[in-house]
Amino acid sequence: AQRVTQPEKLLSVFKGAPVELKCNYSYSGSPELFWYVQYSRQRLQLLLRHISRESIKGFTADLNKGETSFHLKKPFAQEEDSAMYYCALRCLGIKAAGNKLTFGGGTRVLVKP
Amino acid sequence: GAGVSQSPSNKVTEKGKDVELRCDPISGHTALYWYRQSLGQGLEFLIYFQGNSAPDKSGLPSDRFSAERTGGSVSTLTIQRTQQEDSAVYLCASKRGYQETQYFGPGTRLLVL
Numbered sequence: 143a144q145r146v147t148q149p150e151k152l153l154s155v156f157k158g159a160p161v162e163l164k165c166n167y168s169y170s171g172s173p174e175l176f177w178y179v180q181y182s183r184q185r186l187q188l189l190l191r192h193i194s195r196e197s198i199k200g201f202t203a204d205l206n207k208g209e210t211s212f213h214l215k216k217p218f219a220q221e222e223d224s225a226m227y228y229c230a231l232r233c234l235g236i237k238a239a240g241n242k243l244t245f246g247g248g249t250r251v252l253v254k255p
Numbered sequence: 256g257a258g259v260s261q262s263p264s265n266k267v268t269e270k271g272k273d274v275e276l277r278c279d280p281i282s283g284h285t286a287l288y289w290y291r292q293s294l295g296q297g298l299e300f301l302i303y304f305q306g307n308s309a310p311d312k313s314g315l316p317s318d319r320f321s322a323e324r325t326g327g328s329v330s331t332l333t334i335q336r337t338q339q340e341d342s343a344v345y346l347c348a349s350k351r352g353y354q355e356t357q358y359f360g361p362g363t364r365l366l367v368l
Binding site: 244 | 353
């Protein structure tokens with residue numbers, strides 16, 4: 143079965159400092175990886191997905207199949223980046239998996255002024 | 256357009272009572288998911304509906320949990336004989352097609368006393 147691990151429950155950084163949220167996964171097949179974000183009192187929303195290879199709000203993430211990682215990075219954190227971040231995996235090519243997302247435990251990011 | 260909506264937003268119930276949680280997906284979205292977000296457990300998949308196909312119930316934690324989707328649109332998640340460990344935020348998400356992104360609702364916060 144697939145699994146997503148986010149080793150840090152809390153990351154506290156100062157505004158302007160770089161931030162990196164770690165995500166590791168285990169899955170023997172071909173995965174699709176996502177980062178979701180939940181700001182205070184808002185619904186969970188997609189931040190970025192690896193197949194898009196885009197930068198959203200200054201965040202980037204690269205899928206490293208050798209290390210089975212999909213770490214999220216931003217060079218200069220802003221106070222508005224304070225939120226809960228979830229890494230998620232979808233199993234490609236397996237109809238039985240039903241497109242469900244398997245989530246990591248989440249990392250709370252606090253950006254201090 | 257309107258996003259995924261869920262009702263009620265909050266529900267407090269007594270242990271042993273049954274509860275029904277409702278999800279209205281985005282119009283035209285054929286796939287609908289239920290997830291549970293609880294302290295210490297992160298986000299867990301519960302059940303998935305795709306069109307007229309049989310639902311994927313592999314994430315339901317016990318036979319006290321059931322869900323239905325009427326007319327390919329609105330879905331109801333029912334928890335019978337609620338237990339305190341059922342306390343969580345129940346999230347609904349919908350998606351238009353296989354490659355598309357899941358859009359999440361605001362959730363229903365359930366508290367079982």
